[in-house]
Amino acid sequence: MAETVVQTDHERGAAPAPPPRGRRGRRTVLVASALVVVAAVAVVGALGLGGGGAEKGSSAPPRSGSTVPVTRTTLTERTTVDGQLGYGTEIPLPVKATGTVTWLPAEGTTVQRGRTLLRVDDRPVVLMYGALPMYRELGLTAGTQQETGTEGDTQDTGEQGGGTDETSGAPAPSGSPTPAGAGAGPGGAGGTLRGMDVLQFESNLAALGYTGFTVDEEFTDLTARAVKRWQKALGLPQTGTVGIGDVVYSAGQVRIGHAGVRLGSPATDDVLTYTGTSRKVVVNASAAEDSWAVRGAAVTIGLPDGKSVKGEVASVGKSATAPEGEGGEGGSAAPTVPVTITIEDQKSVGRLESAPVTVEYVGRERADVLTVPVAALVALAEGGHGLETADGRFVAVRTGLFADGRVEVSGSAVRKGMNVRIPE
Template structure:
């Protein structure tokens, strides 16, 4: 800089000096020439940054662009994965009725407690709610069956007494030996009242019967005469013979109402375990999460489900599968095998109305990975690269401040630094 100024001065001294003008016109021309030289010198000095500024040093005019404040917020890193909306995997109804299928419901129909799931030999198979399966008939034990059990019990006792006598005497009693009074058969008159059936399955059935409006008995673990009377009234409403007994194939239990799925048989076929499939009635999302990166898939985790319409609804992880599987073709030539393995993650949606009429289709599930709470942040576009390295922010008055960056999320970035404070204005260059 100093050499450049000296060069300018030397050039000015060696330049030829024109002869002094004569008269008023000459003096005016000389003044104009001097003014031009002064303006040119000032322009050169200004361009070279040699203007006076005291001790403040050079200043850079701020760049054009918008100004945004530094805000304090919580940043969350969100990851999106593909999912499928539907009613979940169909499972077969545990049909125990034997005979010919004479009626099937439409696919997609909803069946509630007391509703007919199908008809076998023109008898309805009814849905009821409960966790225990229907594993035996529900009925009073007839007196003759009870007497038969007593006779069988007496026979076992008689044989045991004879064996005991044989062991005591060392020999079997001969044909002429008369039985002791303790082992002689004593016929007893059968009980006139049937015996009550007992068990937790009885309470489950009676709970459903009362919920359907057929009462007059105590809901407990005893199938009583009063229970049988209520069963007869229920059978009459179904158009069945009023026997007061419920067959093992007359009822199917589920945790709640069901949605009918695919029928595996046609009308006229024999009923069996795989006759009809069903699902729950609530729509849910199933995600094939990467088995290598599924730390987010924890029961109770909140997620966002983005629908094809662009609308987002809240969801929650309900279950996580324990068996990983490789997608078709993932383990073949060119596939990465175990690296492609996924586990099924089921997500429930509490607000079913928010889904509208959409019953199935592809959706996007967003979950939070990393999270930074109560941090200072700015838009990512506010960051500038500093000449000395690293990132910085440009203040409203044109100063540049070095910052340390943290989590990047949703177009914003976590920033920190000695001079960075909440509310200060920084510039986003256009």
């Protein structure tokens, strides 16, 4: 009997019949879903999750990666803000001389005690050191004026002719000289001019080398003689009387700022501005985050050349202002307060006079706490953070302060010296 050979469609080279409509798409979805489920299970198994305890058993071999120990240390939060190196805010010189400005110093000039700040009607306006402003004329009153004779008749009292500015014995230069205060008025027996302003002027006169009188609160005939010698050295008429516009006081030597008038203009309140001679840093600190700015607080100043110098908060502004022309749409920039930082070691700044700098200050601090590198933290599926031990187990931890690339951790399963893995 002849054999019947039946060829299948596949053997005949025919294409297999297409599956019923819709089945292929459903199969693809089912396969993809299965893969997702398998991947999810693998992840859960690798992380050792599924329980609620602090320490989890590992269901997978330890993963590769370096391990680090949990250490106990002090974490310090450091924050860096921008600042500006300079000589501080320029303020007007309290010039009381009236007349025409006939000479002005160059901007940036340093003026010491006894030197000329400017000339008005070709008369020098001289810098002296002190807190009281020049508020009245100093001289002999009608009841104490005496014939003092000429310079050649001056008695031999050990007076040193003076006339040159001294560089020693002067008060330490102030960062921002701020003439202020009030003096005592004239008084005393016989109409003698007395007061703290007399003492202040006589102290300066003696420091410049014009002596022969007692430095006290009384302007005497001997004081007038010394004033005449001082006036002669300045090329002024030797009257023995100090005019209210002849002297300007500051707490120390000053650095000339910009001029508010030109030569030939009348002397006004803003004829010249000045600062102290010590460089400092001003930071416009956020008014909402200025708790670090406490007088006396130590900071670190980063210079443009990469060097760091020590600084100290000297003053903090009491009024917050919003920077002009700043801020995004629909709102203005956050209010700031000026924080002035002094630099004790002026040589450490080099020759820089003005430059943008950074200021690093210490914020929060946590002493004697357990810490790990931030990179060692892993996110747990049930929420929060955990650490992977060297043998592949995962333990839940609570995090605290983040600082210097490390984080404070705590929990019942965490201990000092415990090795944890840094995930790759």
